[in-house]
Each structure stands twice: as structure tokens, then as C-alpha cells.
Amino acid sequence: MKCEVIRDLLPVYVENVCSCETRKIVEEHLEVCVQCRTEYEEMKKNILPGKRYIMMKRR
Ligand SMILES: [Zn+2]
Numbered sequence: 001m002k003c004e005v006i007r008d009l010l011p012v013y014v015e016n017v018c019s020c021e022t023r024k025i026v027e028e029h030l031e032v033c034v035q036c037r038t039e040y041e042e043m044k045k046n047i048l049p050g051k052r053y054i055m056m057k058r059r
Contacts, residue, residue, distance in 0.1 A: 001029050006036050014043045 006029045012018040013026045030037045 001025060003029075003033060003036055006030075006033070007039060010036070010040055010043055014040065014047055 006026060009018065009022055009026050013023060018026070026040075030040055
């Protein structure tokens with residue numbers, strides 16, 4: 001999976017509105033790609049802190 005594709009998916013992934021399939025793809029990529037993970041961490045900071053906490057707990 002290309003990084004550009006993942007970057008496109010990150011916003012919906014962070015917002016938690018993507019499908020299970022998409023989540024899996026993004027998660028698997030984040031495991032192996034530090035750059036996208038950093039991007040994801042940055043994006044998470046920009047959404048509500050409360051929501052972010054819930055998302056982390058749910059994992
Ligand atoms: Zn990547």
C-alpha cells in the first residue's frame with residue numbers, strides 16, 4: 001500500500017468514520033511506516049482531545 005493512499009485515508013481514520021476494511025489497511029500500514037505514523041499522531045492532536053482518548057482506550 002502506497003503512502004499517498006494512506007495519507008488520503010488518515011483523516012477519515014482519525015475521525016473514526018471509515019469502514020473496518022479501511023481501518024485495517026491503515027493500521028497495518030502504520031505498524032510498518034514511521035512517516036505515516038508521525039503524520040497520524042499530528043492529525044490526532046488536531047481533533048478533540050476527549051475523542052482522542054476514547055479512541056486510544058478502544059484499541
Ligand atoms: Zn507510509
